[in-house]
Amino acid sequence: MRVRLKGLNKVTKRLADGRTVTYHYAWKGGPALPGKPGSAEFVAAYNEAVAKRTAAPDGVLLKVLRDYQSSSNFDGLGERSKKDYVRQIKRIEAEFSDFPLAALADRRTRGEFMAWRDRLAKSSRRQADYAYAVLALILAWSFDRGLVLSNPCERAGKVYRSKRVENVWTADDEAAFMAKAPAHLRLAFMLALWTGQRQGDLLRLPWSAYDGQRIRLKQGKTGARVSVPIGASLKILLDATKKRAVTILTTEAGTAWTESGFRASWRTAVKKAGVVGVTFHDLRGTAVTRLALADCSEAEIATITGHSLKDVGAILDAHYLRRDSGLGVSAIRKREAHEAGTKTPN
Incomplete structure (x- = not known):
């Protein structure tokens, strides 16, 4: 029975001697997979890579980001909102996935997060506010459940000012x-x-x-x-x-x-x-x-x-x-x- 592996990325290249070879990766940009597709070695390597990617160690921001996406609060969102939230969460992960939760209570942390928002605002003020709002929402959710001791992103205001009155x-x-x-x-x-x-x-x-x-x-x-x-x-x-x-x-x-x-x-x-x-x-x-x-x-x-x-x-x-x-x-x-x-x- 053929097993369909989600996200599998295939890249075909032509070598200098004219031969064509195909490489398989666990996902785009992910680790290369050994063996032939469908073989026990290939599937085991894929499963190991996915497990490492999804595992979130305790004590870092990535953990609460993943916990929120497994929560009933997230499940209760509409499909469009889920997609929008995931897009912003990926932005947060790219910058702060290994950020220690213990540092959230440090007064300097708020400045770090706001500096990140300011960098995003150079491309889009609206998207910068959206990403920051999703981070603040997740931290508020985590704070209410005792998963973090502080939410340094609350009441930060916005960098985008709508002119929709006209x-x-x-x-x-x-x-x-x-x-x-x-x-x-x-x-x-x-x-x-x-x-x-x-x-x-x-x-x-x-x-x-x-x-x-x-x-x-x-x-x-x-x-x-x-x-x-x-x-x-x-x-x-x-x-x-x-x-x-x-x-x-x-x-x-x-x-x-x-x-x-x-x-x-x-x-x-x-x-x-x-x-x-x-x-x-x-x-x-x-x-x-x-x-x-x-x-x-x-x-x-x-x-x-x-x-x-x-x-x-x-x-x-x-x-x-x-x-x-x-x-x-x-x-x-x-x-x-x-x-x-x-x-x-x-």
């Missing part, structure tokens, strides 16, 4: 995009604008999730289940769209999107439409804003988008509504109607 798609942005974008991307735009869902969830959304009246899905990041009633304009588009794949959204050729492929096509369409300063992700916040402008309560908005009530409130308060002039006009008209003793205009 990042709302306006009616002019929408009109420009809808006039220039191809039909398959117009459908993506309308799905995001009318459902308030994340890009990844919409790209994976199957036709079976749409029953003609609602779209039902489980969000990949949070695991929240949402049922979104379909607005008339979106329903017209959906019902007129030919089913060419399992997923609702497809490429121009009718195949399911990859995330990188969609982002590239989206950037091209936005540029062609002359729309600047907003992203696909901003459609999620724009959906929240427009629902609020329509006098929807925070609970109603959360039911559609899958946000928590707290997050809806935070979005409305801090990021979007302060810059939406339509709210100001609506507020003044309501006050005028109230003081005149007439019915509040719709």
Whole structure:
């Protein structure tokens, strides 16, 4: 019986005498494996290499990083969040895997971690904050369980300051995009604008999730289940769209999107439409804003988008509504109607 070894890396090289040889490694960059693939010697060497790689000695940061990834807290994350966390944990391991846990209580340790974040920030301030936040979260988890004696990363603030207060798609942005974008991307735009869902969830959304009246899905990041009633304009588009794949959204050729492929096509369409300063992700916040402008309560908005009530409130308060002039006009008209003793205009 042939045994499939996960992560096995094969490299073929041509020698100076013209012969071709193949080398096998436990993983990319890992130790070379002796013997023929599938032989007892080969499998034993592979298992030994994997065991050494996964073993984390007590007393160093790598141990708590691995323990966290085996915890129920980590298991409870959505699949997208798990992938994002693992990516950041690998960054932490690359720098601090052998960092002694006993040194966490040393006041100088905080400075070491913040200096690391500052180095990451030279490439991306947002990713630097994300990596640092994951480290702080894991240390907090470890501290609560008595695995470490201190969390030097708590309350460190951020190096990235979001400017998303202005990042709302306006009616002019929408009109420009809808006039220039191809039909398959117009459908993506309308799905995001009318459902308030994340890009990844919409790209994976199957036709079976749409029953003609609602779209039902489980969000990949949070695991929240949402049922979104379909607005008339979106329903017209959906019902007129030919089913060419399992997923609702497809490429121009009718195949399911990859995330990188969609982002590239989206950037091209936005540029062609002359729309600047907003992203696909901003459609999620724009959906929240427009629902609020329509006098929807925070609970109603959360039911559609899958946000928590707290997050809806935070979005409305801090990021979007302060810059939406339509709210100001609506507020003044309501006050005028109230003081005149007439019915509040719709």
